[in-house]
Amino acid sequence: MLPQNLIIELARELYHARKTRTQVRHFSRRHPGMTIEDGYAVQRAWVALEVADGRTIKGRKIGLTSRAMQQASQISEPDYAPLMDDMFFEQGSDIPSARFIAPRVEVELAFILGKPLRGPGTTLFDVLGATDYVTPAVEIIDARIEQFDRETKAPRKVTDTISDFAANAGIVTGGRPVRPNDLDLRWVGALLHKNGVIEETGLAAGVLNHPAIGVAWLANKIAHYDETLRAGDVVLGGSFTRPVTAQAGDNFHVDFGPLGSIAFRFVGQD
16 A cells, blocks of 8 residues: 555645646556555545535546456456536536546446445345436546556556546536336447547447446445445446547537437637
8 A cells, every 4th residue: 555645645646637737647657566445545535635625526437347448457347436516517518628638538327316325235226226317428538647658658557547536527418317217228329429420339238237237336345435325426337438539629419319319519729
């Protein structure tokens, strides 16, 4: 475990990187012994800095839910991070590109909880019972820590990604909300259009075979820290498309079929 003063120092680096849009180099390169637990410790310290600024936690995101992404990241389970209140954008809005460093877009389902979920022992059925509704969502991810090292070009490690809010930077919800038992969520599909061209397609079953499984995993994982998913929380279940790069001037439209669509654009100077 990294010493607490170093954890706070690394959290401050990320806090300033987000504000100044200036990337920092891999923590894993500077501290080769850094563990996944260290990564979450840095993440929690960064959250504390945001909360001190008046920010609040509105939910959580789950990442690395597909088997291919887990293998690529050399990790055997997903990761997670908080959704802060200033990360939410309205459907149909103009999203300022100046808020991000290297934004990319992913397609997900969001679970809006009507009841709290506390692990351990939370199951898929507990998640469905606690969920008020499920809605289409788009996550905007970013890289305050370089995705590839500026000199060696080596990819960042999962400890870097976890420290970096699991790459979380924004969320847009829209479309038609549904009760979780009104349809088989595994078969929700999406077409991700960028500037009128379909860049990605996906099926929600790609998220651990059922996106609610990720929410159950998260409730059980954070129970170790005596934390719980609260009523009213928005939980992003995990992406079922590959990330698509975005920059100022790009228009996005995501078609979720019978669940409607989400549209937005990035504006401003890159």
